[in-house]
Amino acid sequence: MKTAKKGILIICSGFSGAGKGTIIKKLLDGYRDYYSLSISATTRDPRAGEEDGREYFFKTREEFEKMINNDELIEYAMYVNNYYGTPKSYVLDQLKAGKDVILEIEIQGALKVKEMFPDTLLLFVTTPDAGTLKERLTGRGTEDEAAIRARLLRAGEEAMYIGAYDYLVVNDDLEECVKEIHSIIQSDHCRVSRNEEFINNMRRELI
Ligand code: ADP
Ligand code: 5GP
Numbered sequence: 329m330k331t332a333k334k335g336i337l338i339i340c341s342g343f344s345g346a347g348k349g350t351i352i353k354k355l356l357d358g359y360r361d362y363y364s365l366s367i368s369a370t371t372r373d374p375r376a377g378e379e380d381g382r383e384y385f386f387k388t389r390e391e392f393e394k395m396i397n398n399d400e401l402i403e404y405a406m407y408v409n410n411y412y413g414t415p416k417s418y419v420l421d422q423l424k425a426g427k428d429v430i431l432e433i434e435i436q437g438a439l440k441v442k443e444m445f446p447d448t449l450l451l452f453v454t455t456p457d458a459g460t461l462k463e464r465l466t467g468r469g470t471e472d473e474a475a476i477r478a479r480l481l482r483a484g485e486e487a488m489y490i491g492a493y494d495y496l497v498v499n500d501d502l503e504e505c506v507k508e509i510h511s512i513i514q515s516d517h518c519r520v521s522r523n524e525e526f527i528n529n530m531r532r533e534l535i
Pocket of ligand 1: 342343344345346347348349350351464465467468499500501502
């Protein structure tokens with residue numbers, strides 16, 4: 329009998345511009361059968377090239393608040409003046425089907441999910457240094473100067489909470505980083521606490 333068929337709920341957080349979106353896209357391309365990605369709802373405007381239902385479900389404030397009131401979200405948070413939240417049904421269905429599900433969410437949401445599902449695996453992605461973060465955020469060209477400043481300010485606050493995470497991943501070389509994340513997740517399947525059923529079966533067989 330193989331160990332750990334239960335899906336793991338994985339949170340990938342990190343400073344804006346650290347490369348979360350890029351990493352997760354590569355992870356899903358390279359390891360298609362392993363992971364499902366939860367698509368969040370948000371009230372922020374779509375960036376050029378983003379599609380409703382692919383990067384996010386883009387909602388008005390009223391629509392988002394209706395989702396909150398109807399208890400359709402696992403968690404939600406306010407990030408730099410916009411709502412972001414994780415739709416509940418997809419995540420629970422995928423976990424039930426034995427898939428590892430990735431949530432690319434910020435820290436307040438991550439802490440709420442961890443409280444609800446204590447065996448969530450928390451990864452925090454960063455650039456090698458602050459200068460690289462600023463360069464990547466600016467180089468992406470999707471936010472104006474004021475929004476970049478607000479996101480860097482937020483990064484300074486987020487840095488205080490990295491201690492709540494299980495793993496720190498430095499996104500220097502992209503390919504290396506993707507391999508590292510895949511290997512962290514796969515190793516986590518072997519954690520004794522994720523294999524109680526296997527261990528109990530083994531005990532029964534040995535008696
Ligand atoms: P996030 O989702 O964390 O906000 P993105 O995935 O949008 O970050 O990446 C921010 C910018 O940095 C993008 O322009 C992306 O192409 C670039 N980038 C991501 N990872 C790397 C890397 N390892 N080396 C150089 N540039 C990167
Ligand atoms: P962006 O606007 O750059 O796509 O995302 C801004 C921040 O919101 C990022 O830190 C991202 O991880 C976070 N985020 C995206 N979706 C969710 C979500 O569903 N819940 C929470 N709490 N944060 C999210």
